[in-house]
Amino acid sequence: MAQSMSQQIRVILLEKCRHDSDFIKGFLAVSGSSASPIQLKVARTPLETASLAGLERPDVLLLSIASFDDAVPDGLAAMLAPSPATAVVLLYERGQRWDEADFSLPGVQDVLSKDPLQLEGLQRTLLNASRLGRARSQLREKKEILKALFSASADGIISFSPVQRALEVNPAACRILGASERELLGRTAEEIFFKSTEPEKRGRAADFLMQTFEDGVRRSVDRVCFSASGEHSLWVQCTLQPIHEGARQGAVIAVFKSLSDAIQKEEKLKDAIQEQFRNEQRLVEALSELKKLNQQLKETQDQLIQAEKLQSVGRLAAGVAHEVKNPLAIIMQGAEYLKHSLARENEGIEGVIEDVLDAVRRADGVIQGLLDFSSPADAEMAEGDLAEVIDEALRLVKHVTMAHKVRVVKKIPQDLKPVFFDRNRIQHVFVNLFSNALYAMKEGGELTVCARSEAEDLQSKPCICAEILDTGSGIDPELLDKIFDPFVTTRRGRGGTGLGLSVVKGIMDLHSGHIKIENREDCKGTKVTLRF
Amino acid sequence: MWDDIERKKILIVDDEEKFLAVTKKNLEKSGPYEVRIESRVSEVIPAVKEFKPDLIILDVMMPDRRGSEIAYEIRNTDKIKQIPILFLTATAMKGQKELFGGLVDGLPFTIKPTVSKPVSTADLIKAIESQLPKPTDE
Ligand SMILES: Nc1ncnc2c1ncn2[C@@H]1O[C@H](COP(=O)(O)OP(=O)(O)O)[C@@H](O)[C@H]1O
Numbered sequence: 001m002a003q004s005m006s007q008q009i010r011v012i013l014l015e016k017c018r019h020d021s022d023f024i025k026g027f028l029a030v031s032g033s034s035a036s037p038i039q040l041k042v043a044r045t046p047l048e049t050a051s052l053a054g055l056e057r058p059d060v061l062l063l064s065i066a067s068f069d070d071a072v073p074d075g076l077a078a079m080l081a082p083s084p085a086t087a088v089v090l091l092y093e094r095g096q097r098w099d100e101a102d103f104s105l106p107g108v109q110d111v112l113s114k115d116p117l118q119l120e121g122l123q124r125t126l127l128n129a130s131r132l133g134r135a136r137s138q139l140r141e142k143k144e145i146l147k148a149l150f151s152a153s154a155d156g157i158i159s160f161s162p163v164q165r166a167l168e169v170n171p172a173a174c175r176i177l178g179a180s181e182r183e184l185l186g187r188t189a190e191e192i193f194f195k196s197t198e199p200e201k202r203g204r205a206a207d208f209l210m211q212t213f214e215d216g217v218r219r220s221v222d223r224v225c226f227s228a229s230g231e232h233s234l235w236v237q238c239t240l241q242p243i244h245e246g247a248r249q250g251a252v253i254a255v256f257k258s259l260s261d262a263i264q265k266e267e268k269l270k271d272a273i274q275e276q277f278r279n280e281q282r283l284v285e286a287l288s289e290l291k292k293l294n295q296q297l298k299e300t301q302d303q304l305i306q307a308e309k310l311q312s313v314g315r316l317a318a319g320v321a322h323e324v325k326n327p328l329a330i331i332m333q334g335a336e337y338l339k340h341s342l343a344r345e346n347e348g349i350e351g352v353i354e355d356v357l358d359a360v361r362r363a364d365g366v367i368q369g370l371l372d373f374s375s376p377a378d379a380e381m382a383e384g385d386l387a388e389v390i391d392e393a394l395r396l397v398k399h400v401t402m403a404h405k406v407r408v409v410k411k412i413p414q415d416l417k418p419v420f421f422d423r424n425r426i427q428h429v430f431v432n433l434f435s436n437a438l439y440a441m442k443e444g445g446e447l448t449v450c451a452r453s454e455a456e457d458l459q460s461k462p463c464i465c466a467e468i469l470d471t472g473s474g475i476d477p478e479l480l481d482k483i484f485d486p487f488v489t490t491r492r493g494r495g496g497t498g499l500g501l502s503v504v505k506g507i508m509d510l511h512s513g514h515i516k517i518e519n520r521e522d523c524k525g526t527k528v529t530l531r532f
Numbered sequence: 533m534w535d536d537i538e539r540k541k542i543l544i545v546d547d548e549e550k551f552l553a554v555t556k557k558n559l560e561k562s563g564p565y566e567v568r569i570e571s572r573v574s575e576v577i578p579a580v581k582e583f584k585p586d587l588i589i590l591d592v593m594m595p596d597r598r599g600s601e602i603a604y605e606i607r608n609t610d611k612i613k614q615i616p617i618l619f620l621t622a623t624a625m626k627g628q629k630e631l632f633g634g635l636v637d638g639l640p641f642t643i644k645p646t647v648s649k650p651v652s653t654a655d656l657i658k659a660i661e662s663q664l665p666k667p668t669d670e
């Protein structure tokens with residue numbers, strides 16, 4: 001019974017003309033007496049047809065066009081409303097013309113003419129129509145299932161046209177991506193998935209996936225980073241399924257699901273850890289910076305202590321000077337007295353006394369140099385003889401010159417023009433430069449001092465140029481750049497303060513003079529050039 | 533050796549008695565000078581008043597009373613205030629104002645000229661001669 005039911009074709013015939021309906025009925029009944037699967041019900045009006053259709057759920061509506069009261073499409077719609085999948089076959093009256101438009105009416109499977117109505121044709125048409133109708137209803141059902149699946153799916157689904165534009169978007173996709181359907185439709189896959197993905201997270205998985213649009217090969221990745229509104233990134237599992245496998249640049253469906261919260265959290269943690277790492281690095285940098293500052297501070301402190309030391313040296317020098325110079329004064333006066341009183345009587349005593357006086361002067365020279373060095377004095381500018389100052393300076397360093405067995409060569413012309421300078425300070429300059437040269441020539445050598453007048457520049461503004469050359473160790477080129485900075489010394493702890501050249505520079509600046517220090521080209525050693 | 537009339541009177545004030553003694557001998561032997569010496573600070577003004585020197589040589593760094601203060605007193609005492617003073621120093625640092633240049637302890641005069649110890653007799657005489665009033669043409 002169930003089997004016969006399934007094979008039966010239920011047909012409702014709309015035919016206001018009794019003659020015609022009887023004819024068709026008879027026609028079908030004869031043919032279907034035992035074997036015919038066709039069950040026919042007849043309605044006279046479209047209204048009747050619609051209500052019957054509601055009751056019977058027919059497979060086929062066989063409708064004589066002449067039986068419609070009003071426009072065919074309206075009536076048809078009412079009849080199909082209860083069972084939209086029903087197949088429709090239209091019957092034309094004798095002499096009625098075909099209308100192409102009728103074929104495109106909903107449900108219409110076929111059009112037959114009553115003139116002549118062929119039994120076999122009608123039977124076949126009804127069979128085909130019912131089969132088609134069933135297939136269609138199945139399709140519709142499948143479509144609906146798909147549609148339900150599509151919208152109920154927890155996975156995001158987006159279908160893309162061959163040019164990669166989003167055609168359909170399901171609610172899950174909207175939810176996962178945090179965008180409305182309207183925002184997504186018509187956009188490309190690249191735009192939707194990766195637009196705001198941070199470049200360093202886009203990764204190879206993204207490129208891999210996108211290839212599907214080119215070659216039509218299905219691809220699936222377990223973890224890829226998508227853009228999501230409001231969040232930096234979103235980790236998803238994603239499959240790109242071409243509609244026609246292997247079709248190049250065909251339509252593609254993307255199915256993706258957000259990875260579990262745990263994974264999202266893990267990724268966030270990773271980010272956080274990286275951030276932490278960066279912070280730590282920053283901290284390390286800051287720390288090393290701090291260390292450097294500390295070091296600088298310590299150096300400054302050392303320098304201050306040095307300066308402080310120097311000040312106390314100054315105070316000490318003043319005190320010592322007082323205590324030493326007074327006895328020296330007595331010795332000098334005493335020696336002179338002896339010279340007057342004894343010289344005539346004792347052969348050779350004058351020479352001894354001269355030696356004593358010389359020693360007194362030398363001792364005084366050292367003390368005086370120390371005082372000058374440690375005293376901040378105002379400039380006392382006057383015209384003077386540079387040669388004299390150089391001689392005085394040489395005298396002050398004579399003991400070192402002798403101790404280091406250094407030969408002194410002076411090349412100073414007699415007619416050197418006078419220089420406008422602070423005599424004591426310039427003497428100080430030469431003493432410092434000589435001491436440096438001498439300390440560089442511990443094992444002996446030659447100290448050359450030259451002076452000459454020369455034209456300073458093209459306007460031939462005349463100037464006096466002095467050069468001090470030694471055959472000592474020379475200066476490390478790296479040191480040369482900062483040689484005038486205070487506290488730069490290679491003799492720290494061995495009598496060096498690193499102040500010598502800074503004082504020299506200061507004094508030359510005070511005189512609007514110029515100083516240049518370089519290594520000699522002709523031999524090992526240093527050359528200092530001064531211009532006044 | 534030197535004619536009494538030509539001799540200039542010089543008072544040397546210093547706390548180093550040995551220096552005074554030998555310097556007096558050297559000066560008197562080397563030039564037309566009559567030298568009187570004084571090492572006691574309190575005796576300086578009376579000595580100046582009594583001796584009426586042509587020139588005073590004053591050590592600036594004497595104990596208990598600084599030479600500069602004595603100089604101030606001299607400069608503010610009638611009849612002796614015009615006497616030239618030559619300052620002796622054992623710590624001559626050019627321009628060191630606290631001690632020598634400009635106002636000393638608020639004293640409104642300059643301590644100049646100065647002669648730095650130790651000094652040879654020849655240099656001392658040079659300095660003395662430069663300070664003594666020049667004989668006017670009459
Ligand atoms: N004539 C020179 N020959 C070799 N090195 C020199 C010479 N003059 C200066 N220097 C170098 O420059 C450094 C700085 O000199 P200076 O400022 O006078 O300080 P100090 O002599 O106290 O070290 C010296 O330590 C030395 O290394």
Ligand SMILES: [Mg+2]
Pocket residue numbers: 432435436499500501
């Ligand atoms: Mg030096």
